[in-house]
Amino acid sequence: MTFDLSVAIPTYNGADRLPKLLEKLRSQFDTDRFSWEILIIDNNSTDSTAALIQDIQKSWNFPYPLRYCFEAEQGLAFARNRGITEAQGELVAFLDDDNHPDPDWVAQAYQFAQNHPQAGAFGGQIHGEFAISPPANFKRIESFLAIRERGSEPHLYQPQHLSLPPGAALVVRRQVWLDNVPKRLHLVGRIQGSMLAGEDYEALLYIHRAGWEIWYNPAMHTYHQIPPHRLEKSYLVSLIRGSSLCLCYLRMLNAKHWQKPLIFLRMILGSSKRILQHWLKSRRYPQTDLVATCEWEFLQSSLLSPFYYLLNLFPKKAEPECDISSKSA
Known part of the structure; x- marks a missing residue:
């Protein structure tokens, strides 16, 4: 069976975070005009993620299916590639397990793809929801936490200047990814203590090289849940180092x-x-x-x-x- 859109959720030890995200997805409206599914990609979790999804599936009674797959190779790049492989939608809308979408996020993603047929990928607005208040001048570095607030007008990103949306809350055309993105990227994400990142940008640069446009869609709003430890100096310095060494x-x-x-x-x-x-x-x-x-x-x-x-x-x-x-x- 094929769908118009797959919401793909890579997760690692996300048993505590997934219920809230699935609640947000069950609250989506204006989705009757297209078919869609939810796909959980368990990236080698050691917690109760698999059992949690199995329990939810037993009582799942919605027109959009909830599916589960397991990716044993650690790393966000592998999880996203597995999501592309397993998804049955023409569009794949990625959500991290700590991204909470607005109730019209799925509908807005679908509609933008219809209105922009040359968009191989696009992202929306990502707002930070902080468990504790960040420093007053934190806006200068908030983009390292995948926060994107680029105004109210749609516009093209500029990949030649590494101006690109983050992989969180990113929507791609599945066949475009399959045709142009290597199955194994050089940059595989933060694994085994390494914070070296850039895997989402690498994939998007291959899509751009093939001639596809990459857009900002301000009508898609998600909220990145940021716990206190992500504002600690050690975490931020390591995160920024890993995001910069790959430039x-x-x-x-x-x-x-x-x-x-x-x-x-x-x-x-x-x-x-x-x-x-x-x-x-x-x-x-x-x-x-x-x-x-x-x-x-x-x-x-x-x-x-x-x-x-x-x-x-x-x-x-x-x-x-x-x-x-x-x-x-």
């Missing part, structure tokens, strides 16, 4: 060979200049300034990113292993 690889991904030395040099010079400017400004800040510390980490890791690339931590560009059994319209 050179991402910039090189769709670059022509002659452009790569220029990108390499520009990243070093640009990062060095910004580090100097930041030091001249932030040396007046108290040592306890969380945001200044995070900004400093971003600049240092951005400067190191070209050397990560040069040291063959990303030795070979992956080529898509595509499912070409059917093409998108």
Whole structure:
């Protein structure tokens, strides 16, 4: 059976978070005009996620099915790829287990895809719901927590400048992903103590390279649940480091060979200049300034990113292993 849309939820030890998200999805309205499903991708959880979903399925009495699959290979990239493989919808709308969508989120996702047939992927507004209040100047670094509030008008992202939506609350055309995104990405997500990220951007850059547009849809609202530990300095510094060390690889991904030395040099010079400017400004800040510390980490890791690339931590560009059994319209 095929559907118009699949809501795919990668989760790791999400037994405490999934019930609230499923409640939000059961409250969706204006979905009678299309068919859809909910798919849980259990990414090797060690808690009671599997038993929880089995119990919910026993009493599930809704026109949209609730399905479950297990992905043993740890990493968000593997979970999302498994979601694409297992989904039966022409559109795949990803939600992390800590993203709570508005009641019209699914309907807005479906309608935007109908109105923008050249959109291979799109994301909406992601608002932060903080368990404790963040610092007053936290807005300067909130994007590292996948918060996106880019205004009330739809517009194209700019992948050439690494302006892209996060993987959370992202909607993609399934066949576009299958045709263009490798089954194994270089960037696989935060696993085994590593915070190296960028897997969502890598997938989107392959989609962009194939000529598809990537959009911002302000009518889709989700709310990222942010517990206290995600505002701790150790967590944020590690998160920002992992999000920044991959920048050179991402910039090189769709670059022509002659452009790569220029990108390499520009990243070093640009990062060095910004580090100097930041030091001249932030040396007046108290040592306890969380945001200044995070900004400093971003600049240092951005400067190191070209050397990560040069040291063959990303030795070979992956080529898509595509499912070409059917093409998108």
